[in-house]
Amino acid sequence: MSFPPDIVPPFPEMQLGEVWLVGAGPGDPRLLTLMAVHALASADTVIHDALVDPRILRLARESAELHFAGKRGGRPSPNQRDINELIVAEAKRGRRVLRLKGGDPFVFGRGGEEAEALLRAGIPFRIVPGLTSGLAAAALAGIPATTRETNHAVILAAGHRADGDGAAHAWEALAATGQPIILYMALAQIEEIVAAFLRGGMSPDTPATVISHATGEGERILETRVSALVVDIQSAAIEAPAVIVVGSIAALRAVLAPGMVKP
Ligand SMILES: C[S@@+](CC[C@H](N)C(=O)[O-])C[C@H]1O[C@@H](n2cnc3c(N)ncnc32)[C@H](O)[C@@H]1O
Structure with a gap:
């Protein structure tokens, strides 16, 4: 890739023995960053x-070695220590190692843990952010993360913790903020989460939009309300990966989507 250097500074060369932790965005290759495309063209x-x-x-380069090191909910997958060791x-x-992760490597992506492992091992690394699926999927569905009329904050929350470790969520407290919540990895726990939201004072009429396989083949968008979220997800047989937007911003899709050109 070459661009006028007064506009786009030259891309850093990927060095031998270096690791780049790169976000691949939600799926559509056109949503990759230029740095991600450069890394794909450089990595061994x-x-x-x-x-x-x-x-x-x-x-990726034709000669590049590809390793799958993913976590698949409910299925046997390599543990984080094995992945760190491989990197x-x-x-x-x-x-020249490209560690490529869906969305943004530092948003529910364990990129921080991998960076720490590299630091401990004395390996130089670079972070290249990507479009996180929660915000990108919402935007592409016609849902702005914030508007001046609706909210002054937006909460990104993980619905489940893959290894059952880490701090527990205070779902009631999140609901009580009145701010929209974008849920990642929440399908399996959605019934408990909705119950906690309602205990926290969220109105059952709060708009909710579920976006699964955003920007990929089989993308599906389900518009509903919090009171019907669980039943609608089940009857539509929505499958992971999905993000769920809960809050007033979700209603803006009805306003904006009719004017949006198809991707
Ligand atoms: C382990 S997290 C990784 C998040 C990722 N680092 C990011 O910034 O998007 C996996 C969750 O991200 C969400 N996700 C990732 N890609 C998605 C997509 N294309 N469509 C909908 N949700 C997606 C789902 O909630 C999925 O369960």
Whole structure:
């Protein structure tokens, strides 16, 4: 890729033995950053997770080694320590390593843990953010994350903790803020989460939109209300990956979507 250097500074060369932790966005390759495309064109080893769209992997160099190191909910998957070890080992082999993660590597992506492992191992690394699925899926569905009329904050929350560790959510307290909540990884726990939202004072009439497989094949968008969220997800047989937008912003889709050109 080349651009006028007074507009786009030259891309840093990926060095041997270096690791780039890169976000691949929600799926559509056109939503990759220029840095992500550059990294794909440079890396010797690509270590990717389950949410990286297959079209994006085809942008890797023909000679690049591809490693799947993803976590798949409910199915056997490599643990985080094994993944960290693989990334470190590939860098120690003197490879240019691209650790490619769906969305943004630092949003529910364990990118921070991987960066810490690289730091401990003395491996130089670079972080390249990506479009996080919660915000990108919402935007593409015609849902702004904020508007001056509706909200002054937006909450990104993980509905389930893959390993059952980490701090428990105070769902009631999140609901009590009155601010919209964008849920990741929440399908399995949605019944408990909705019950907690209602205990926290959220109105059952609050708009909710579920977006599954955003920007990928089989994208589905379900518009509903909090009171019907559980039943509607079940009857529409919505499957992961999905994000759920809960709050007044979700209603803006009805206003904006009719004017939006199709992707
Ligand atoms: C482990 S988290 C990774 C989040 C990712 N780092 C990001 O910034 O989007 C996985 C969750 O992200 C959401 N997700 C990722 N890609 C998605 C997509 N294309 N459509 C809908 N949800 C997606 C789902 O909630 C999924 O369960």
